[in-house]
Amino acid sequence: MSSRNIVYIREFDKFDDNGDIICRNTGCENLIKSPFRRYCSKECSKQFEKWYYHNFYWDRVRSDIFKRDNYTCQICRKKYPYTYRRKFARSRGLECDHIIPRSLYKKLGYRFDSLENKIKTITEFLHNHDNLRTLCKECHKKVTKEYLRSNVNASE
Ligand SMILES: [Zn+2]
Numbered sequence: 001m002s003s004r005n006i007v008y009i010r011e012f013d014k015f016d017d018n019g020d021i022i023c024r025n026t027g028c029e030n031l032i033k034s035p036f037r038r039y040c041s042k043e044c045s046k047q048f049e050k051w052y053y054h055n056f057y058w059d060r061v062r063s064d065i066f067k068r069d070n071y072t073c074q075i076c077r078k079k080y081p082y083t084y085r086r087k088f089a090r091s092r093g094l095e096c097d098h099i100i101p102r103s104l105y106k107k108l109g110y111r112f113d114s115l116e117n118k119i120k121t122i123t124e125f126l127h128n129h130d131n132l133r134t135l136c137k138e139c140h141k142k143v144t145k146e147y148l149r150s151n152v153n154a155s156e
């Protein structure tokens with residue numbers, strides 16, 4: 001799983017039969033309207049960007065998880081200091097862990113071969129808040145080590 005699997009916002013660009021750009025927002029088929037270059041209106045732009053960043057933009061997703069977990073490691077319960085850079089919470093001591101490891105996406109039947117499948121993989125699995133938790137660096141390391149060890153044993 002690498003960064004090439006991220007869904008870029010431009011992948012949501014839509015065109016009508018004449019090849020003219022229509023509004024990017026889901027379900028909207030209006031032609032774009034100036035000053036917007038990919039939307040018909042401020043509402044559509046706000047709505048779509050909110051949906052996009054909360055689901056597909058990792059810095060946003062991670063920040064949401066840190067906030068939900070009150071900047072506290074979900075294993076050792078230690079709380080860490082954090083700062084906001086631009087609009088996103090960051091912390092030197094904390095990381096965002098995938099409870100079911102990312103590398104299992106294929107085994108779970110998720111695919112990255114079309115936009116529809118990418119959206120499904122990301123919203124249902126990779127960036128699904130239920131599969132994410134805040135861990136401190138040390139606990140994250142331990143969990144990853146244990147997982148790798150049990151995985152080696154399981155495959156032999
Ligand atoms: Zn629109």
Ligand SMILES: [Zn+2]
Pocket residue numbers: 073074075076077078135136137138139140
């Ligand atoms: Zn911890």
